[in-house]
Amino acid sequence: MQDKNDFTRNKRFSFKQIAAKLNFSSLTSALLAILLGLIFGFFVMLFAMPANALAGFRYIAFGGFSRLGDVFYFATPILMTGLSVGFAFKMGLFNIGASGQYTMGMFFALYAGFMWDLPNGIHWIAAVLAGMVGGMLWGFIPGFFKALLNVNEVITSIMFNYIGMYLVDMWVRGSSTMYNSTITRTNYLPQSAQIPSLGITGSNVNYGIVLAILIGIILHIVLQKTTFGYELKATGYNKHAAEYAGMKGKTNIIITMMIAGALSGLGGAFMILAPSGIPGSSMTYEPVNIIAANGFNGIAVALLGNSNPIGIIFSALFISHLQRGGTLTNLVGYKPEIIDVVIAIIIYFSAFAMIMNAAIGEFIKKRIKKTDSDIIEDTTEELNVTDASNNNSKEAE
């Protein structure tokens, strides 16, 4: 026990170094949230199939490392939707419409991929940009309603998730160029419309992830360094003060929702335009009237990343890592459904724990304090120091 304590303490210290620039307490909260999520997920696996739980859990926790290319590949769309949700959230808007924007973006990208005849090297860029415009459009609508008619963006964006999904499925099925009715999926996209691969064998990882991470970094800069970011955050923290300071609340709402939509749309584009390992094929879309899960996963990604673009990059990679690891668990007999459940539990429990973290931290802090002041005078000194920096890592003990 004592050894373990020392270990966590040292580890905490080095995290502190890493996090010197970031907000330390939010990093520790995220790590704690993940830990709780993993523990909880483990219990579910134990419950489902006690004998193989340990082996299965090992796959979930570490399996992703053996398939890093795929981890990055599958992280791309949820990183984009995560950025979308997180960015809007900075302004106090809850963009639950990431799914619809994602689907729209995907459709625009498909359309550009099939219908436009452009030279190699330009075609995929045009398709990506088309996807961005598609998402932007779908973000603009809730933003517009919110700004001008004060209609809650949550309601509009949920509605537009459905409208977007049904429209896209209808359009896809209605186009013989895009849709192949025998396999009930979209046709293969021309090679020129596919994002160049990063060339890692056995994986579809492509320049999409590079762009996505770059976009995350740019967003971080926008939020931290620009007047637009300053206004956006001010509005998110206190919209009355923002109004008092003469910021254009309505315009900013629309712009923010357009950017959020564009980010989700890019997610859809990156997903569908990814190159395929098999020559002559491509990613395909099956119009089956289901709302894109990647949109909702974006909410979890954003929560876990504390709406901070850099945090979101890491949380997207982490969640993708879990998902990739999870697919390996069928090697020890877990059904994919169970694993979906477990991963969903880990993701949402993590995200939830992140929200609850302040309360949990406070609770444990108080506990420790109480017992401590009763037993030894000496250690309170040290504990106080950690308390003051408001970190919650004592939960680890």
Place this chain on the structure above:
Amino acid sequence: MEKYIIEMINITKVFPGIVANDNITLRLKKGEIHALLGENGAGKSTLMSVLFGLYQPDGGEIRKNGEVVHINNPNDANDLGIGMVHQHFKLVEIFTVLDNIILGVEPSKMGFIQKKEAREKVLKLSEKYGLKIDPDAVIEDITVGMQQRVEILKMLYRENEILIFDEPTAVLTPQEISELLQTMRNFANEGKSILFITHKLNEIMAVADRCTVLRKGKLVGTVDVKDTTKEELSRMMVGRDVSFRVEKKEKKPGEVVLSVRNLSVPSKTHKKDAVKNVSFDIRSGEIVCIAGIDGNGQTELVGAITGLEKASGGRIFLNGKDITKATIRKRSIEGISHIPEDRHKHGLVLDYKLEENLVLQRYWQPEFQSKGFIKFDAVRKYANKLIDKFDIRSGQGPITIARSMSGGNQQKAIIAREIDKKHDLLVAVQPTRGLDVGAIEYVHKQLVETRDAGKAVLLVSFELDEVMNVSDRILVMYEGEIVGDLDPKKVTVQELGLYMSGAKRDQLKEINDAG
């Protein structure tokens, strides 16, 4: 030896960058009203928060009736009979008065809340102490005065016997203040013990038995109020003599800066207009004060001038330009500075750093921004300049999060920002609310300097002393109309009171349209 109900012994509390309480000892007798006095940021709220279990002290101990107690959270405090009315109220805005009072201690039978019982108890208490409330009103719709009565009833409902009041009078009108002071006396006579934070020395002289003075986190001393004077108290607190009179030269009014014509502004709470067909001018080089009892349309009038609210009729001109429909940003550029009534709602982004708040009106100007990127160096330099000039005290200087600053220093930050901004008209709504006497003296001086620099000042204040001392001209508002245009040198406080209560009104000369 005397018996104390509460003893806080050698309390120390450290925040990043500052020792908020440095070895402070405070003893409270049963049945006394004990005032706590100190400059903004001296550590009064912190000390009381320690007693209430919101902060854990880094040193020292608390005793109740001679026994050491550990107060880990407000629930522990409540169990010990300690209740607190905070400087900034902590009510659930969307709940009703009754729900707020019983929140956390709802009487219940088998998991069902027994509202009826609770309501009876609350109404009984309200009647007994003359604390008028409407149990079914929603908090966000009621006046601050009533919100405060709700906070007090919360303590009474929990049968607290040690009552902490953190600057309760800062938000009240003079009438409400005298009612509150009377209520406090009643509590004390019943054997309840009261800790009372205020910056107003008159209030201390009126009700307190003893007074403990803090300065920069340290204890200066505890004195018997009957053996001391206002002057001595302020000397203990600031460390120098404070002048209560405002020094100023004769006014030299120049051009008309603000002119308001037939202005009407709708009310948020009722169907009628809150401001009715009001006309007046303010010239450069004069301080015009809008006096009146709270709720007679002052907020709406200021809202229409600064752009936070829309007028329903009439026109507003600034330097001859019609700004009736201009955006807030436009008005700001044209030369309006605004110290808002509600510093937490409008004045500050509490989760921003102090430096970010200090450029809230100016971040977009070339001085602080180029090509959309904020020049953080320039912001830092500017913030440090204002912090020095206006003596804004905080733990970590420019990077202090505004939320963690003391109430008075938050106010100073807003004042600094608005006075330093280029302007022709300064609209100051209760600018000295929550400030210590030293800071008030400073702000009054600033207002006069602003005036002497040829600017127009529109001051809204409920403090009659301030109204009489600072202003060059007094406009009295009553039920949305201006009922008097008075010269503070020629009118008495009593007369002013008559105007404010609507008992007296002048036939104001018609002002014709401004050219």
